[in-house]
Amino acid sequence: MRVVVPFAPERPKTRLAPVLGEAERAAFARAMLGDVLSVLSTLDRERAVSVDPLVLSTAPIDCEVSVAVDDRPLTSAVNDRLPASGGDDPVAVVMADLALATPEALARLFGPDADVVVAPGRGGGTNALVVRDPAFRVDYHGASVRDHRRIARDADLSLAHVDSFRLAADVDEPADLVEVLLHGEGEAPAWLAEAGVSVVAADGRVDVERSSG
Amino acid sequence: MRVVVPFAPERPKTRLAPVLGEAERAAFARAMLGDVLSVLSTLDRERAVSVDPLVLSTAPIDCEVSVAVDDRPLTSAVNDRLPASGGDDPVAVVMADLALATPEALARLFGPDADVVVAPGRGGGTNALVVRDPAFRVDYHGASVRDHRRIARDADLSLAHVDSFRLAADVDEPADLVEVLLHGEGEAPAWLAEAGVSVVAADGRVDVERSSG
Numbered sequence: 001m002r003v004v005v006p007f008a009p010e011r012p013k014t015r016l017a018p019v020l021g022e023a024e025r026a027a028f029a030r031a032m033l034g035d036v037l038s039v040l041s042t043l044d045r046e047r048a049v050s051v052d053p054l055v056l057s058t059a060p061i062d063c064e065v066s067v068a069v070d071d072r073p074l075t076s077a078v079n080d081r082l083p084a085s086g087g088d089d090p091v092a093v094v095m096a097d098l099a100l101a102t103p104e105a106l107a108r109l110f111g112p113d114a115d116v117v118v119a120p121g122r123g124g125g126t127n128a129l130v131v132r133d134p135a136f137r138v139d140y141h142g143a144s145v146r147d148h149r150r151i152a153r154d155a156d157l158s159l160a161h162v163d164s165f166r167l168a169a170d171v172d173e174p175a176d177l178v179e180v181l182l183h184g185e186g187e188a189p190a191w192l193a194e195a196g197v198s199v200v201a202a203d204g205r206v207d208v209e210r211s212s213g
Numbered sequence: 214m215r216v217v218v219p220f221a222p223e224r225p226k227t228r229l230a231p232v233l234g235e236a237e238r239a240a241f242a243r244a245m246l247g248d249v250l251s252v253l254s255t256l257d258r259e260r261a262v263s264v265d266p267l268v269l270s271t272a273p274i275d276c277e278v279s280v281a282v283d284d285r286p287l288t289s290a291v292n293d294r295l296p297a298s299g300g301d302d303p304v305a306v307v308m309a310d311l312a313l314a315t316p317e318a319l320a321r322l323f324g325p326d327a328d329v330v331v332a333p334g335r336g337g338g339t340n341a342l343v344v345r346d347p348a349f350r351v352d353y354h355g356a357s358v359r360d361h362r363r364i365a366r367d368a369d370l371s372l373a374h375v376d377s378f379r380l381a382a383d384v385d386e387p388a389d390l391v392e393v394l395l396h397g398e399g400e401a402p403a404w405l406a407e408a409g410v411s412v413v414a415a416d417g418r419v420d421v422e423r424s425s426g
Contacts, residue, residue: 105376120378122335123388124395124412124419142414146395163318165333165381175336182337182359199337201355206337 001110001130002089003040003051004081006074007033007096008058019174019197019210028191032171033096035186037065040094043103049110055096056081075140083134090132098127099180099188100166109167112160116152119167120145128167133157177208214323214343215302216253216264217294219287220246220309221271232387232410232423241404245384246309248399250278253307256316262323268309269294288353296347303345311340312393312401313379322380325373329365332380333358341380346370390421 011022012029020028037053044051053065056077060069070077082091092109094101109119109128116136121127124143131138135155139147152159169179171188180189181199196211224235225242233241250266257264266278269290273282283290295304305322307314322332322341329349334340337356344351348368352360365372382392384401393402394412409424 102376120396122378122382122392124391124414141417143391143395143412143419146412163315163377163379165335165378166376168378168381169335178337178356179335182356183333199356199359201337204354206356 001049001051001092002081003053003092003094004056004078005033005036005040005053005094005096006056006078007061009061010059013097013172015173016171016177019177019208020195024195028188028195029097031187031191032099033063035184035188036094036096036098036101037063038186039101039103039106043106043110047103047107049107054081075138078140079137082131082137085134088134090130092128092130093138094128095121095170097171098167098169099171099186100169100183102166102185105164105166108164109162112162114160115157116148117160117162118145118148119162119164121170122168125170127170128162174208178206181208214262214264214305215294216266216305216307217269217291218246218249218253218266218307218309219269219291220274222274223272226310226385228386229384229390232390232421233408237408241401241408242310244400244404245312246276248397248401249307249309249311249314250276251399252314252316252319256319256323260316260320262320267294288351291353292350295344295350298347301347303343305341305343306351307341308334308383310384311380311382312384312399313382313396315379315398318377318379321375321377325375327373328370329361330373330375331358331361332375332377334381334383338383340383341375387421391419394421 013025016025040051040053043049055063055067057067057069058071061067078093115133117130118126119128124145126144126148136157177197178199181192197208200207200209226238229238253264253266256262268276268280270280270282271284274280291306328346330343331339332341337358339357339361349370390410391412394405410421413420413422
């Protein structure tokens with residue numbers, strides 16, 4: 001399956017600024033992209049799901065897989081890569097900041113035989129989806145999971161949801177780093193640990209702190 | 214399976230105070246408990262998983278299922294209900310604020326044949342678990358999912374994780390109400406809608422607002 005991975009290498013993850021500097025945020029975003037691509041590669045190698053990855057980047061990057069540069073807004077750039085007519089192959093869209101993704105979690109995305117398969121993100125987002133019908137188009141603005149349900153319903157398409165914590169946990173804010181450190185299995189948690197970011201529990205809340213060393 | 218549902222009817226959900234008044238928080242917490250019990254009942258009725266629910270409450274409440282009152286801290290109260298010796302039946306612990314739980318999600322919790330099955334919550338919590346071995350004890354303080362992994366490992370127990378967004382989404386803060394409104398299927402989302410709480414998208418973020426009507 002063609003798997004499109006949108007990525008914005010310029011000024012990424014600005015909401016992580018309380019914990020990481022600008023160059024660090026760029027490096028960490030790249031580590032998360034590497035983890036997502038690594039999971040896709042594992043899936044292709046071990047699980048008999050044929051995966052053809054394409055990084056859809058807002059600017060040129062060096063990458064071990066194919067890159068298409070498209071600086072338009074996310075919705076337009078993704079829609080141009082979705083199936084355009086009935087005979088086209090299905091296309092998956094998987095966000096580059098799913099640092100908790102595993103081969104098992106993504107295999108569940110590719111499994112259901114529905115026209116559209118959605119993995120909701122926290123806060124109303126759509127972190128991953130599979131599109132098998134050219135009548136479907138994405139709209140990533142706002143509470144996109146609600147819009148995607150409506151778009152599928154209006155086009156009379158079958159829709160399946162994937163109930164996955166790992167696919168719901170995109171990484172935007174410092175609190176999200178807790179999830180990466182507790183549940184991540186790739187380069188991203190190792191990168192954070194190397195940078196001195198760790199999990200702390202205080203007053204019944206769990207957060208991250210950064211050592212000054 | 215014996216399913217223990219811890220519930221604190223006094224001063225519940227204080228972090229929802231920016232959106233709901235005190236009596237409203239109590240009513241909403243009760244609606245979420247009702248949804249969890251309803252899901253367990255459906256599971257028992259339709260799915261051939263025998264469920265024997267027990268609400269473990271810090272104070273007396275009227276309830277359609279059995280209630281045990283225990284005002285000790287959560288960890289102590291739960292540990293006293295776990296299997297005590299090798300011949301005891303397994304026990305599940307499911308939090309009362311899992312407003313997104315469905316029969317499908319909880320069936321995945323009961324499925325794995327491991328000594329301990331954990332459904333991680335956001336922020337390092339343990340939102341649901343199944344204990345089949347008397348060597349395991351809970352510790353809900355801090356990043357409990359990390360502690361529960363350690364406790365299982367130290368006792369040489371097999372441990373399985375359930376990767377579920379629905380079971381990861383406990384409801385503590387106003388932002389969590391977005392998930393209830395977008396994904397809930399029971400009384401809790403209906404209660405919120407009736408109270409005038411709705412999802413709004415602004416500046417690329419999704420939040421809740423409350424109508425003043």
